Amino acid sequence: MSPSGNNPLPRAGRALPRAGSALPWALVTPALGWTLLFFVLPFIAMGFSSLTAHEGGGFTLSNYSQFFTNPSYWQAMVNSLEVTAIVTVISVLLAYPFAWILAEQVPERWQRLALMLAVLPFWTSYVVRSYSWLLVLAQNGVINRALTGSGLISEPLQLANTRFATVTGFVHFFVMLLTLTIFANLKQLSPSYRKAAADLGAGPVRTFLHVVLPLTLPGIMVGAFLTFVLCIGDYITPQILGGNNELLMPQLVMMQIGRRGDFPLASALSIILMGVVTIAYLACARWLKIERA
């Protein structure tokens, strides 16, 4: 007899009638079909392409070996990781207090409006937003004019076409994304936790560090992971704001396609990039409790 043999109620999984089991599959089939058609099949095609020689076809591993033997290619990965790490850390540091103020300090009836205003830049085209930053950071842009006009500097600073510009463009976007995930997490947090901590003698700082922060960690990690994934794969922002003064991985991938049409090498570089994202996922999977975020 099974352990549940004495339980008068059937176990949910077994109790469902067979006819009902078709419904979940029917509901999930469009999403599965979509994923199969637009992710799995292209990914398999990309995998095979990455193992094909550009000139003459045939099996080769040279597309992968080039990445490890060409310092410029390797440098692109280092640049991507550095930029992504900087963007993720800065975005979290800016988004958390912002989300906290929205969730805790703004009156409930204004929160929806405040949140909408906070994510307003999302409504602008990504490309337009990047070009707008270029105008702000340019030699004759708003910042340099303000600084030179106020006498703080005599010569304009080089802000545009630098890594600083790329990071600024990214942070502007990802702070909004992180604010949303952290805000949602903070709103789910029952006030009872803080009351209990206060009852036990913890001050505000201790309550935050030992109660609120650990409980909102899933929201931070989900947002940080999304930031990492979207940032490391982004082509537009570094292309517009970075001035090509250093190459990031997506730019290196695009370079292979333009004139030479070297799709095998572009595929190999893309798969390596996906490998890095997978490693990042595995590294923070412990904290990635998406259902709580």
Next chain:
Amino acid sequence: MSAKSASRNPLSILKSHLHAACAATALLLGAGSAAQAADLNALIWCDHADPALLQPFEEANGVKVNVKEFEGTGAGLAIVEQSQPGDWDVMVIDSIDVPRGVEKGLFEPLPEDKLPLADLFPQVKMDGSTVVGGKRYGITEKFGYNTIGYNKTKVDPADMQSMAALTGDKYKGKVAIYDYYLPVIGMAALAIGKKTAELTEADLPALKDELLKMKANAKLVGEVTASQTALATGEVDILVGGGEWVTAGLAKENPALDFSIPKEGAVLWSQSLAMFKDSKNKDMALKFIQYIMSPEGQARLATSSCYWGMPANTKAALTDDQKKVLRFDEQPGFLARAQAYPAPSADLDKKMQDMWTEMLQAK
């Protein structure tokens, strides 16, 4: 590897099945909006998307021209390979890359007797590239120079007569580099006294040194829009690789922008039109090519809203003002000093692109 042996390769078999599956899917998805057989489907650069260029042809011939823009020959040829035979009728392509399309068996020979070849500037006919095996597969429609674009109110125009200005200290931090490796490598070759048509692997170290010197002076390396914007907004005063394609279109708004052909010379760029062998509408495709090559079509193409450039046809119906902006009358002198785009072998091309990558990564 021959086509036959390629077809026996398991990877190629799988790839062809995947391509077929993708093509079938695309066909299914696109069935609702597929172009009509009577339409003309053109793979183009952005200058051909200007309604002012297309509308007169569409109205005169009762045809809709469906255009798809692409950047870079590799990307363009990839679109063709992923399409069904007959999907495309005409293509705009770098003149030096016409043989790539011919090698792939994509292009139809053009009837020379029905094209105004005698009216073209002789130096831009580029028969070395546009004629393959005695047959003409491309006709040059537009050309110009990758040279030095500059703001004449910010720099001394006399300095712009030598490429030494690009690597000297005087304009450090005031320079942008056009982000396309072939023409700028061509300019580096001219700067060190090499002929663009004779570049070999042995020249790469010297070319790299020259590129690194340019990069050390540059504020940015930008594609078309970025480099044009940088020059127009005053972010930089000099554009390496710039030319009439940058300055002419902005002449009204910013007459201070100009270009020079320095004493070392300049790199001649040219774009051609080709017809697809599998086109289902070859008569209309030829009419389109004839229209683009006509004096009226040439004037509209030369002054397209995307970018201006010299018309290949000497009889282009340009106004005097337009000719002045394009420096039409100075062309014989410019052409005499210009050298062709580098046209490296596939192997050297790869090495040049890697060298360019190294230059971009240099701090």
